[in-house]
Amino acid sequence: MQRYVARRLVQAVFVLVGISVVAFALTHVIGDPVVLLLPFQASQAQIIAMRHLFGLDQPLPAQYLAFVRAALHGDFGLSLRQNTPAMSLVLDRVPATAELACAALALAVAAAVPLGIAAALRRRSIVDRAALLFSMIGQSMPTFWLGLQAILLFGVVLRWFPTGGSGGFRHLVLPAVVLGVFSAAGILRLTRAAMLDILAEDYLRTARAKGLRQVTVVVKHALRNASLPVVTWIGLELGTLLGGAVVTETVFSWPGMGRLAVQAIFARDFPVVQAAVLFAAMVFVLATLLTDLMYAWLDPRIHYS
Amino acid sequence: MAGGGVRPAALPRRQAWRLAWRAARHDPSAWIGAAVLAGVALAALLAPRLAPMDPDTQNIVHRLLPPGAVSVGHRFWLGTDQLGRDLLSRVIFGSRISLLIGFSAVALSAVLGTAIGVLSGYYGRLWDDLLMRITDVQLAFPSILLSLAIVAVLGAGVRNLIAVLALSGWVGYARVTRSRVLGIRQQEYIDAVKALGAADRRILWRHVVPNVLPSMLTIATFSLGGMITAEAALTFLGLGIPSNIPSWGGMLTDGAQYLSVAWWLATFPGAAIMLTVLAANLLGDWLRDALDPRADAG
Numbered sequence: 001m002q003r004y005v006a007r008r009l010v011q012a013v014f015v016l017v018g019i020s021v022v023a024f025a026l027t028h029v030i031g032d033p034v035v036l037l038l039p040f041q042a043s044q045a046q047i048i049a050m051r052h053l054f055g056l057d058q059p060l061p062a063q064y065l066a067f068v069r070a071a072l073h074g075d076f077g078l079s080l081r082q083n084t085p086a087m088s089l090v091l092d093r094v095p096a097t098a099e100l101a102c103a104a105l106a107l108a109v110a111a112a113v114p115l116g117i118a119a120a121l122r123r124r125s126i127v128d129r130a131a132l133l134f135s136m137i138g139q140s141m142p143t144f145w146l147g148l149q150a151i152l153l154f155g156v157v158l159r160w161f162p163t164g165g166s167g168g169f170r171h172l173v174l175p176a177v178v179l180g181v182f183s184a185a186g187i188l189r190l191t192r193a194a195m196l197d198i199l200a201e202d203y204l205r206t207a208r209a210k211g212l213r214q215v216t217v218v219v220k221h222a223l224r225n226a227s228l229p230v231v232t233w234i235g236l237e238l239g240t241l242l243g244g245a246v247v248t249e250t251v252f253s254w255p256g257m258g259r260l261a262v263q264a265i266f267a268r269d270f271p272v273v274q275a276a277v278l279f280a281a282m283v284f285v286l287a288t289l290l291t292d293l294m295y296a297w298l299d300p301r302i303h304y305s
Numbered sequence: 306m307a308g309g310g311v312r313p314a315a316l317p318r319r320q321a322w323r324l325a326w327r328a329a330r331h332d333p334s335a336w337i338g339a340a341v342l343a344g345v346a347l348a349a350l351l352a353p354r355l356a357p358m359d360p361d362t363q364n365i366v367h368r369l370l371p372p373g374a375v376s377v378g379h380r381f382w383l384g385t386d387q388l389g390r391d392l393l394s395r396v397i398f399g400s401r402i403s404l405l406i407g408f409s410a411v412a413l414s415a416v417l418g419t420a421i422g423v424l425s426g427y428y429g430r431l432w433d434d435l436l437m438r439i440t441d442v443q444l445a446f447p448s449i450l451l452s453l454a455i456v457a458v459l460g461a462g463v464r465n466l467i468a469v470l471a472l473s474g475w476v477g478y479a480r481v482t483r484s485r486v487l488g489i490r491q492q493e494y495i496d497a498v499k500a501l502g503a504a505d506r507r508i509l510w511r512h513v514v515p516n517v518l519p520s521m522l523t524i525a526t527f528s529l530g531g532m533i534t535a536e537a538a539l540t541f542l543g544l545g546i547p548s549n550i551p552s553w554g555g556m557l558t559d560g561a562q563y564l565s566v567a568w569w570l571a572t573f574p575g576a577a578i579m580l581t582v583l584a585a586n587l588l589g590d591w592l593r594d595a596l597d598p599r600a601d602a603g
Contacts, residue, residue: 144557148564265544273454
């Protein structure tokens with residue numbers, strides 16, 4: 001277990017280094033930061049002065065180290081549009097993104113897990129087929145289209161919910177449901193598959209042969225073991241959603257990190273883009289790490305491979 | 306080994322295809338998926354003949370007409386957009402760019418990912434560690450955001466879009482190939498072929514690659530839907546296909562702007578995306594069950 005934790009930590013650090021390289025390359029290698037920063041009509045002298053100011057006349061490895069040193073202090077430079085530190089702009093948006101992500105995931109879990117269990121228990125029944133159809137369609141619908149349709153029906157035609165923006169609970173409903181549908185589709189499939197796997201195990205037949213009631217068999221013996229892959233999946237999904245649901249936030253004008261990042265990309269505000277991308281990636285790495293460690297703790301058979 | 310010799314990989318492979326065929330005959334969803342996908346491909350190929358009107362002809366006289374409306378002797382089955390262009394024709398023409406980008410990105414990422422997976426699994430050690438950590442890094446990034454940022458730096462356009470999508474899609478192939486190759490490498494027949502003096506390259510092409518192909522085809526089919534959705538999402542956000550090419554994602558951008566006055570603009574192009582993606586996923590589901598009996602039959 002200790003060896004696993006140690007190796008897993010080393011791996012996470014390696015991934016973080018890789019992420020910083022990509023984020024650095026994004027602005028320093030693929031694009032020229034000075035050209036990205038300055039207005040199009042800037043003169044050659046201005047470009048050279050700017051290069052020196054940012055240390056861009058240094059060799060690339062030196063630039064990278066400077067970038068990492070600043071990034072470790074949370075310093076990604078100032079936003080080019082708002083003259084505030086890029087990272088604090090991103091952090092300001094975290095609560096909105098977290099609110100949406102948690103609401104969507106809670107809805108998805110509440111709907112998908114019971115349905116997945118029911119589908120597995122009554123395999124090939126109407127419930128099972130309906131559940132599979134729902135997850136198939138849920139995974140095939142582009143979220144921005146589902147979002148537009150939801151706005152159209154519940155916002156424009158029925159006027160039950162606002163069409164966008166944030167505020168009270170009513171603003172949260174549509175984006176959370178739309179974002180939740182896609183997550184629910186995946187969780188449903190996985191829960192069903194995990195339950196089917198477990199239900200086929202010998203020890204469940206034994207439990208039934210002992211004369212235990214179906215409820216006891218399912219709740220006490222099957223659920224606990226089937227929950228492992230599902231919990232892992234939910235952890236990863238949360239990591240992804242916390243990185244900002246770019247499309248859903250944009251469709252519903254939800255003031256989260258994803259929308260901030262998209263706006264920053266259009267404004268060519270690269271410090272903010274960099275901060276947002278790095279933050280999202282770090283959240284994901286952390287979520288994966290925690291999920292893996294929890295998995296290892298729940299299931300002592302796991303060891304690093 | 307020239308001519309005849311040991312060919313242990315051939316028989317199970319042919320059997321797999323025969324099993325797949327047999328399964329398809331009893332699986333209506335596979336047929337539906339294949340038929341819809343073929344229909345979309347046909348629409349893309351024959352767009353100029355199928356479309357009732359030119360997709361780019363603007364006519365302000367019949368702008369924002371609802372579906373089925375008749376104006377100046379034309380019937381607009383799906384209505385018209387804000388510039389008076391026929392939506393049905395635009396949806397038909399939109400299939401071209403979606404399929405072009407979808408298939409190109411899938412092909413590129415499949416080749417790239419399979420190659421990386423084979424190298425990683427077959428040569429192992431340092432290669433393996435390095436390549437697998439790179440897949441970790443790739444997976445950690447929010448792919449849409451990274452694609453958007455790269456397109457913003459490189460500039461929008463069809464070629465850049467394909468490259469960016471391919472770059473975000475190779476990880477799945479690499480991971481699955483690698484684990485399959487690790488399994489294959491330990492099989493006895495590989496030892497036998499090695500003992501006969503076959504070179505690494507021959508073993509890879511002759512025995513390893515054919516064995517991972519069915520899995521790769523399954524992933525490719527699933528990822529076709531993902532690529533089409535991702536392309537439409539990037540275009541919808543404004544950094545994908547240039548607006549002079551009719552594309553489903555671009556039409557939805559217009560639809561979002563005219564949501565309260567013209568529901569059809571935001572509805573039909575998205576329905577086309579959903580049908581195409583659903584068809585690819587149905588086909589992928591069947592392929593996974595049929596070609597890959599060991600895989601999870603969720």
